[in-house]
Amino acid sequence: MKHPASLPLLTLTLAALPAALPAADDARAIHERLITFDTHLDTPANFSKPGWDIMDRHSYETDRSQVDYPRMVQGGLDGGFWAIFTAQGPRTPEGLAAARDKALMRGVEIREMVAKHSDKFELAFDAADAARIHAAGKRVVYMSVENSYPIGKDISLIQTFYTLGVRMMSPAHTSNNDLADSATDTNGSEWQGLSPLGKEFVAECNPLGIILGASHSADSVFDQMLELSKTPLILSHSGPKGANNHPRNIDDERIKQLAAKGGVIQINSLSGYLIPQPVIPERNAALAQLYVKFGLPAPQARGAGGAGGGAAGGAGRGGRGGRGGSLEGAQRTAFMQAMGEIDEHYPLPQATFEDYMRHILYTLKLVGPEHVGFGADWDGGGGVEGMRDITGCPKITERLLKEGYTEKDLANMWSGNVIRLLKAAEDCAAKTKN
């Protein structure tokens, strides 16, 4: 009552002040407003599991899964790039044909999931689809190809995957293939980067409007793709070597080059890439036995115990190459359970949510929020203590707001950046056609 005239001014001033430390419910409101994408969802690997339904609520504790519709709602995750993942197999005509068929069917399974639940999900093909589908209250399903081994030696199959809906492709996975060197092949470089076919691959993706991804590829492949691609690259699920020196992470200089060309790095939450991992010979022996039992090659697990394996050995814990990537259905479940037992007997240090944030903040300081996003490798080995599944996504938003990043920054990180890359790829395609 003493200074009634000053009240409106005070109110105005408070409202205009940026909230340095927003309350969790404010952060949640912001998180809900954003279009939130993860750029590497390995969830489609679960679609063929008997009885597994994306509309049911699962838990990491019971079936190790990390993404389903109820948890997307709870975690405020609007969608992203759903991966057609193919484990690297034999580079024989039979191996290539089998990989092609498996990848096509994984794509079919993604489309069947969307068709079956068309009230909740929608396929996205163009950059503009993201906002439209989000506004309609549905989850956004872009498709990506992790490991382009399925195209074999037939470049025309890139068009096939594009027609199926794929808008992001990366050449290799944990081993070298006919297109490119991997960052983690224990035999070292085969092509000194991209093979001649791999260069054709890059040249073919550009005019189609496919974003090129370099996660899992050797640094030399990254360098050559950065040079050759007419549109910005993505590292759809990678981290900074500066925060943990692992071959699946990338050095500061390359992250800066990526950003300088308009690209984006989407930070991975896979524990083995976030913190140093010791070599435990007994663990590696148990893993080797497990792989033999399931008839799997285990390049990374083998590397772990071998000379010079070093930090790379940690990938034996979490890398999907080391998680029975080529197994399906009940076999995959059995393998994951046995893997869980080995984890219990010979535990490796587990990265925490703070480790994940350390990687995110490190990269943000390096190149800023227009070049960083999230590709946490959900259902592909990602997840940390304190964020075991996508219900933890709002914590990332909350924490980054506390660190002073704005809603606009978050909008870029959660989807704006990758949509910008898709738009650039589309524009390149349109220009090629004209």
Place this chain on the structure above:
Amino acid sequence: MKHPASLPLLTLTLAALPAALPAADDARAIHERLITFDTHLDTPANFSKPGWDIMDRHSYETDRSQVDYPRMVQGGLDGGFWAIFTAQGPRTPEGLAAARDKALMRGVEIREMVAKHSDKFELAFDAADAARIHAAGKRVVYMSVENSYPIGKDISLIQTFYTLGVRMMSPAHTSNNDLADSATDTNGSEWQGLSPLGKEFVAECNPLGIILGASHSADSVFDQMLELSKTPLILSHSGPKGANNHPRNIDDERIKQLAAKGGVIQINSLSGYLIPQPVIPERNAALAQLYVKFGLPAPQARGAGGAGGGAAGGAGRGGRGGRGGSLEGAQRTAFMQAMGEIDEHYPLPQATFEDYMRHILYTLKLVGPEHVGFGADWDGGGGVEGMRDITGCPKITERLLKEGYTEKDLANMWSGNVIRLLKAAEDCAAKTKN
């Protein structure tokens, strides 16, 4: 009241008598009990039409469609083989790649339709699936490939289509291709039957468990497939030359050979194949103009006006090769409308339900009900006066009962025969694996 004791005896006698002329409602009850398949449903060509939904009721009069879920219920049609049809195009690497992609996507569209309406439809892969799905009250969706041009020169793509769900494949359509000669290519024979690749095609389908189909193929192809195939052949939508001398129909001797080897002919209801068609030069000129307007090649229509075109010219009316087979969506609708106008201006004689029955009865007399069925070319040019869509299916049952065929005969014709062929293909595949 005079002879009360004789009443029970009389009742018993009447009940035991076979109904020589069953009432329509009895026939309908029998029709409902049977598992009823058509082995050549071209309906998937409608799936990509904007706004076209299989759950809506359409009519032949309004959109020329002949199959949808409400009409399947009304017509008591339980399912069948849903075709992945690809119009013959250029035999260049680009043409082959485009055909492969188009056919794969048509397969994807079939699977999406089933996923979207999984309470009403179910994909069928094995012979045993038919009864199981029918008992569950759903419509049965086997997949077939009409024209194997999409496999190009890559035999391994047969496995791809098998994995996608295809259980029946025919090598050619209205023109010769890299696999085989067509029955209607105006240039005549190119391979004197199957090409060397076509022989590989036959050898590859057998161990996979795919039924081989010879509709649209030249007689020489039929002869060679009959010789080479380890399991009985199907003519999924063909007719007897003895009832109308058209190159798309087949002669008595070959029908008998087909039956002797356990095979089956599924009678087509396409008007141009059922009755002789006159050559109308003005009509052919209008058709030629229409094809130019839509950028289509028109091999059959051209043949109609040419020397020696004869009866084959009639295919310009109804054959799907002459119905804008390669057109999609709105373009297809526009083409069909324009085609309808030409039909109005220059009408061809229209076959009737009686003509269709004449073809069926002719073939039944030749080889019996274990070797005859129905492949009416719905949504691919089939349909006659008095049976314009699948709501007419019960009339076939009613009429055949009147002709003295039994419920068991009808069960074979409507699905038992083709399921027998699929079982034979499966057994061959199992034997190959052992």
